[in-house]
Amino acid sequence: MARDDTPNAATVGATERSFRILERLGEREGCGVSELAESLSISKSTVHNHLQTLRELGYVVQEGDEYRLGLQFLGLGDxxxxxxxxxxxxxxxxxxxxxxxxxxxxxxxxxxxxxxxxxxxxxxxxxxxxxxxxxxxxxxxxxxxxxxxxxxxxxxxxxxxxxxxxxxxxxxxxxxxxxxxxxxxxxxxxxxxxxxxxxxxxxxxxxxxxxxxxxxxxxxxxxxxxxxxxxxxxxxxxxxxxxxxxxxxxxxxxxxxx
Amino acid sequence: MARDDTPNAATVGATERSFRILERLGEREGCGVSELAESLSISKSTVHNHLQTLRELGYVVQEGDEYRLGLQFLGLGDxxxxxxxxxxxxxxxxxxxxxxxxxxxxxxxxxxxxxxxxxxxxxxxxxxxxxxxxxxxxxxxxxxxxxxxxxxxxxxxxxxxxxxxxxxxxxxxxxxxxxxxxxxxxxxxxxxxxxxxxxxxxxxxxxxxxxxxxxxxxxxxxxxxxxxxxxxxxxxxxxxxxxxxxxxxxxxxxxxxx
DNA sequence: GCGTTCGTTCGGCTCAGCAGAACGATTGTC
DNA sequence: GACAATCGTTCTGCTGAGCCGAACGAACGC
The missing domain is CATH 3.30.450.40 (GAF domain)
Structure with a gap:
């Protein structure tokens, strides 16, 4: 019943990456593409693609060269x-x-x-x-x-x-x-x-x-x-x-x- | 500056699908795979893959045959x-x-x-x-x-x-x-x-x-x-x-x- | 006991998503 | 003021990841 039942089942890797990015964005209080890419060991371009996707969905906001978590998560949480x-x-x-x-x-x-x-x-x-x-x-x-x-x-x-x-x-x-x-x-x-x-x-x-x-x-x-x-x-x-x-x-x- | 600037830029489709599923899960108060698949026009197996991925990440919980949004979103929202x-x-x-x-x-x-x-x-x-x-x-x-x-x-x-x-x-x-x-x-x-x-x-x-x-x-x-x-x-x-x-x-x- | 519908698993095909290199823009330093 | 370093973004090609459709087993309900 608890977390991590099935360690590596058939899953969607892109979704996992997106959430890894989001969680890292939450830890740091907003950061840039390069910092995210390096700390997650994902290529810059991939991180960039994910951030753009999340931005269009409203779950990430872009402030200059920095990205932050979007307030839309309040809705899902509530x-x-x-x-x-x-x-x-x-x-x-x-x-x-x-x-x-x-x-x-x-x-x-x-x-x-x-x-x-x-x-x-x-x-x-x-x-x-x-x-x-x-x-x-x-x-x-x-x-x-x-x-x-x-x-x-x-x-x-x-x-x-x-x-x-x-x-x-x-x-x-x-x-x-x-x-x-x-x-x-x-x-x-x-x-x-x-x-x-x-x-x-x-x-x-x-x-x-x-x-x-x-x-x-x-x-x-x-x-x-x-x-x-x-x-x-x-x-x-x-x-x-x-x-x-x-x-x-x-x-x-x-x-x-x- | 506002939402939906670039309608169809280079984006990650799997992430979009995941969030469409999550948002739908929020609207209905938890529902099954088939209902999600039909209302989103995505195949059942794909919906299932996404739900399993999200479940392992803790953002979705499974109660019998139903799936619900997970409380982890409270963390991202906060x-x-x-x-x-x-x-x-x-x-x-x-x-x-x-x-x-x-x-x-x-x-x-x-x-x-x-x-x-x-x-x-x-x-x-x-x-x-x-x-x-x-x-x-x-x-x-x-x-x-x-x-x-x-x-x-x-x-x-x-x-x-x-x-x-x-x-x-x-x-x-x-x-x-x-x-x-x-x-x-x-x-x-x-x-x-x-x-x-x-x-x-x-x-x-x-x-x-x-x-x-x-x-x-x-x-x-x-x-x-x-x-x-x-x-x-x-x-x-x-x-x-x-x-x-x-x-x-x-x-x-x-x-x-x- | 049959028919329906559920969630899940399987397999194959194709394109979506990945990495890496190249590109401007910006910054700071000597 | 030119150079170097680093930023975010764009581009391209390759391949395996993610999609669908079909098949499976379990659980109802008339």
Whole structure:
């Protein structure tokens, strides 16, 4: 079920190239043909052809000698998000949570074995990181992901864990499937998950699952994250978890009855 | 400068096909291979190849026999939007505006001769239409577009107007370039623009330009729209314009000094 | 159990897409 | 001010990638 099932099936190479170009354009904040061609090991003329095509389609814009991602992607992204009605009910509650806690909050849903942030809300003092709406996150190395996994049915969980690479991201990342399973049991009982610098050094997070109010199915998860300098003591271990779990419950109820 | 400059230049056909498929997937809320193939006049096997490619890239997800747009597009859209810092400063003010007015508000920026909504906020009573984040709108047939055009430099305005098709969308759509120019002069003087069922029958809107506080350059526009049943009288002609213009000014100031 | 329609796989043909070289335009440097 | 370097763009030829149509197996539904 997860990404990269069939490594090299019969696919359309030109489409792959186009998206490699687009993703690179997203990483750099707009760049020129030569830079793209070299970093992707594609000939300049090919890159140029793709960019012209994408420009005519409106998915890339040209500013002098630079190319940028076009805003048309907002449309495709929004369309994709509208299938997950969780977004609409989670948005106002997430904003309220951020207002109460400060820091940063994000709402995650699962898609094809990975977690994707569908909404993020930042307080003024929130730490700027590279995570944003649409960011793909590992389910086993984030508080949202673990909170989600903890309430997944056994067979779905097995399918996801088989795919997880368990690549070590920081010295404290969980690298053992069994250790993760026992932690997931604790999380399921406790009702929320912690992430103590497992993904990013200096950052802690608290995540809670968003559960359907009628059948208990897990719809997604929500988390609050901030620097270790502020996220500590009972604030980190008790008060924030309390608020996150409460918001998650409200979202779950509103998602069920709406 | 505007869309569809060079109709059939040297382009990558496979990429065009992929995006035609993706856009169609966005219109229907997920559909099967055969339906896509028939409506796009592409053979089933080709559609299938593209979908498999896009699935491996994470931009399409497969649910049984149906395909949907993937949430990965949120990432590309967000990256594109981050180049327009207007979004971040406009978001909270737009939410406040919606809270005060009710109805619906949207923030538009121009890209390549067309307007694109980068943010939209809905009150509970707001009318559901097909417009959403990422929607492409004509600059001459919307209140946001006209408010924007009214403050564009003469040469940029000429470039845009040459491209406008002036296709009649409703019986009241402006179809004459000169009539539009005189209306733009009025709008520039007045400070806000109306849209009285020009694009959608039964809907009215009030838009105001977002201007840079130092050099007066137009950064985008913001509008409030609602049904004619509620948008009328002095509420429509005076009070709403007042609030929209004030929000636009606040956004312009915050966009300039931040 | 048959007919229909789905998604997927297979194979062959042709043209679309690739790389590399050549071309102007622009920039910066001595 | 001329040269060198680098940019984006254009051009050309070759070949394999991508297209179509047909065949396949599975899943409904009358």
């Amino acid at each position: 369309r994709a998000r509208q299938h997950h009605d969780l977004y609409h009910v989670a948005k106002p509650e997430t904003d309220s949570l951020v207002e109460a806690v400060g820091e940063r909050a994000q709402v995650m849903v699962e898609e094809d074995g990975v977690g994707i942030y569908v909404y993020q809300s930042l307080a003024d003092q929130a730490v700027r990181t590279d995570s944003h709406i649409g960011t793909v996150v590992d389910l086993h190395a984030t508080s949202v992901g673990k909170a989600y996994l903890a309430h997944l049915s056994d067979d779905r969980l097995d399918a996801v864990l088989d795919q997880v690479a368990f690549d070590e991201q920081t010295p404290d990342t969980l690298t053992d499937a069994e250790a993760l399973r026992t932690e997931l049991d604790e999380i399921a009982e406790r009702g929320y998950a912690f992430n103590d610098e497992e993904r990013t050094v200096g950052m802690r997070a608290v995540g809670a699952p968003i559960l359907s109010a009628d059948d208990g199915r897990v719809l997604g998860a929500i988390s609050v994250s901030g620097p270790t300098t502020r996220m500590n003591g009972t604030w980190y271990h008790e008060e924030v978890p309390e608020m996150v779990a409460q918001s998650a419950q409200i979202i779950g109820i509103r998602a069920t009855y709406s | 990256r594109a939007r981050q180049h327009h810092d207007l979004y971040h400063v406009a978001k909270p003010e737009t939410d406040s505006l919606v809270e005060a007015v009710g109805e619906r508000a949207q923030v538009m920026v121009e890209e390549d001769g067309v307007g694109i909504y980068v943010y939209q906020s809905l009150a509970d009573q707001a009318v559901r239409t097909d417009s959403h984040i990422g929607t492409v709108v004509d600059l001459h047939a919307t209140s946001v577009g006209k408010a924007y055009l009214a403050h564009l430099s003469d040469d940029r305005l000429d470039a845009v107007l040459d491209q406008v098709a002036f296709d009649e969308q409703t019986p009241d759509t402006l179809t004459d370039a000169e009539a539009l120019r005189t209306e733009l002069d009025e709008i520039a003087e007045r400070g806000y623009a109306f849209n009285d069922e020009e694009r959608t029958v039964g809907m009215r809107a009030v838009g105001a330009p977002i201007l840079s506080a130092d050099d007066g350059r137009v950064l985008g526009a913001i509008s409030v729209s609602g049904p004619t049943t509620r948008m009328n009288g002095t509420w429509y002609h005076e009070e709403v314009p007042e609030m929209v213009a004030q929000s636009a000014q606040i956004i312009g100031i915050r966009a300039t000094y931040s």
